[in-house]
Amino acid sequence: MLLISCPNCGPRDETEFHYGGQAHVAYPEDPNALTDEEWGRYLFYRENPKGLFAERWVHSSGCRKWFNAVRDTATYRIAAVYRMGETQPSVTGGAK
């Protein structure tokens, strides 16, 4: 069981949260100008790193707010938690 620190509620069990995939995927400025391939890349293509990964989580059984977390995909260690709209803090030391 992961213990995830919600920026509003503090540390809570993983079962109170839902996962929202990769963070900081910007919506295209003008979707109509994209080719099918570019649109497909925006919709379906995501990073899959081994190590630190910025991702979105929502505290669905708590304050119901979205936030970002930097999680190590190999060790499950959560290196940083920050609110929506904040810039990603620089953290180092992910799995190689």
Add this chain to the structure above:
Amino acid sequence: MAEHTLIAPITEQRATELRRSPAEHLAAQFAAAEVTGPHSLALREVPFRTMVGLRVVPGTDAARRVEELLGTPLPGRCGGVAICLGNSVAAGSSVLWLGPDEFLVVSPLGSTVGPAEATARLVEALGTDPGSAVDLSANRTTFELAGKAARDVLEKGCALDLHPRAFAVGSAYVTQLGPVPVLLWKTGSETWEIFPRASFADYLGRWLLDAMREFHGAR
């Protein structure tokens, strides 16, 4: 020609007679599950309380008008509960923190201001600014679990630290009890109020009865 069936409109009094609370069918089992002695436990449903869901961003003009109406600042942190001083919504109502911009106004039982009136007053205070006040009285029901062993029962299914040093009297947290999302409010040193959604009331009622069973033999 089609015939019209005339149905008498349901009056408010008739509606009150007709309504059934979500865990009404468990009342006898709740009463039978009472434990006395060193591991005392009592469980009952407190149905039909007025609850108004309030969404407003603290610090805005709308929030200031709402705070004036309620007679208290909105709770500003997770677990916070504010007691309303004004009479305008309902004397003795509490404002529970659900999220940074989401609150639940809970009125005491037998309050003279009904849910429709309380909601209307809050809507009026919000004015045209962003925010909402919605009557959620039928969304949740209330279980009151009291007794010396109440914390032991809750600890079987709640991951929060329920020890008094972490969970003070008069605080309320949104969390899970077993698999059920609930709002857990500690109203006394040995009294907890549990707010599950109406559709989870039957399951959570039986879950609590099961969790209370071991203390029957321990008296």
